[in-house]
Amino acid sequence: AQSVTQLGSHVSVSEGALVLLRCNYSSSVPPYLFWYVQYPNQGLQLLLKYTTGATLVKGINGFEAEFKKSETSFHLTKPSAHMSDAAEYFCAVSWYEKLTFGTGTRLTIIP
Amino acid sequence: DGGITQSPKYLFRKEGQNVTLSCEQNLNHDAMYWYRQDPGQGLRLIYYSQIVNDFQKGDIAEGYSVSREKKESFPLTVTSAQKNPTAFYLCASSTAPGAYNEQFFGPGTRLTVL
Numbered sequence: 001a002q003s004v005t006q007l008g009s010h011v012s013v014s015e016g017a018l019v020l021l022r023c024n025y026s027s028s029v030p031p032y033l034f035w036y037v038q039y040p041n042q043g044l045q046l047l048l049k050y051t052t053g054a055t056l057v058k059g060i061n062g063f064e065a066e067f068k069k070s071e072t073s074f075h076l077t078k079p080s081a082h083m084s085d086a087a088e089y090f091c092a093v094s095w096y097e098k099l100t101f102g103t104g105t106r107l108t109i110i111p
Numbered sequence: 112d113g114g115i116t117q118s119p120k121y122l123f124r125k126e127g128q129n130v131t132l133s134c135e136q137n138l139n140h141d142a143m144y145w146y147r148q149d150p151g152q153g154l155r156l157i158y159y160s161q162i163v164n165d166f167q168k169g170d171i172a173e174g175y176s177v178s179r180e181k182k183e184s185f186p187l188t189v190t191s192a193q194k195n196p197t198a199f200y201l202c203a204s205s206t207a208p209g210a211y212n213e214q215f216f217g218p219g220t221r222l223t224v225l
Binding site: 009032034036041042043044045046049051090094096097098099101102103104 | 115117142151152153154155156159161169199201203205208209211212213214215216217218219221
């Protein structure tokens with residue numbers, strides 16, 4: 001079975017500071033991994049995904065994530081936070097045709 | 112403009128009533144999904160369908176039912192058997208069922224049972 005753990009349900013960073021959102025996964029097979037973003041009262045939007053190949057994945061809005069098999073991690077980063085990054089972020093791992101989501105991390109940006 | 116439509120955005124119902132949430136997509140996707148979102152619990156899969164006239168239970172199917180009579184439509188009925196139906200419901204679709212296919216999400220329906 002697949003599972004996802006997101007460390008920290010709430011993260012606050014200052015505008016312009018580094019954003020780091022943590023995601024660890026458990027998978028019995030090589031994983032496909034996703035990061036989604038959700039703005040209040042909206043659906044989810046894909047930020048980036050890892051399937052195969054390069055372990056550093058670049059996504060939209062300046063976000064990137066690195067797949068580290070030895071650490072079973074897929075942390076999301078952005079060098080410089082912007083006010084518009086305030087949202088909830090979900091990490092997900094794919095199991096055949098189904099996605100298993102983490103419980104989410106709410107990112108707050110401090111002006 | 113392709114996408115997923117969910118209606119209505121807000122829905123209020125009395126306890127004991129069945130209610131049907133609409134999900135339509137014009138992306139020509141084969142697979143469709145229904146999720147329930149509660150604060151602090153992430154998204155949990157209710158039902159999914161890989162092809163027309165076929166669907167499978169997800170992790171929390173009790174108290175819900177679905178149909179897939181058309182490729183573009185995947186309505187979800189919340190029945191009176193669902194003990195705690197108040198939640199945010201999200202519909203999603205993907206080009207085909209497969210681990211590497213990203214899912215595209217609709218805007219969601221917030222259901223409140225009074």
